Amino acid sequence: MAYEVDFDNVSTTGLESSPVAEALAGLRANEARYFRNKYGHVFTVEPAGEARETVDRVHHILEAERGLVIASPPLEATAFQVENIRMAYVFYRSGLSINVMYTVDDGGKRAVGFKLSDGMEVPEELGAFKFARQKSKLAGTIRGSYFVIKKEY
Secondary structure, three states: OOEEOOOOOOOOOOOOOOOOHHHHHHHHHHHHHHHHHHHOOOOEEEEHHHOHHHHHHHHHHHHHHHOOOOOOOEEEEEEEEEOOEEEEEEEEOOOEEEEEEEEOOOOOOEEEEEEEOOOOOOOHHHOOOOOEEEEEOOOEEEEEEEEEOOOOO
C-alpha cells in the first residue's frame, strides 16, 4: 500500500522496525519537502516488497558501479520522474537512504547518493566513503555522500 509522506506531521509509518525510526522518518520527510517545494511532486513510498523493481534497479547499479551490496533490509522504495530526471529512493532498516538520480538527457548528471539517519553508524559496506554533515529541522543531522554513475542504465 502506497504512503504519501507528510512533512508537516512526520510519521514513522512503514519504518517502525528501524532502530532509528524517528530519524529515518525525518530524513524521508526532508526528501518529501524538497521535492514538493522544488518540483511540486508528492513524495509517495511503497513497502519494499511491492516496489521490487525499484529496489532491484538500485541494487543493480550499486553492484555494477562499485561492487556494493547493502546488508540492511530495505523497508520502502519509490521511483518517479521530475522534469528530465528519473529518481529512485530506497529506505533501509538501518536508517540508510539511497537515491539514484539519473538525468534522461545524454550527458546529464547521474549519481547515487547516500544519506545516514541521525544516530546510525556508517555501514561497513560504505566505509570507504567520506560523509559530509547537514542540519535539517526534520531529520536532525544528516550525513551524506555520493558517487557519479559512469555506465548507462
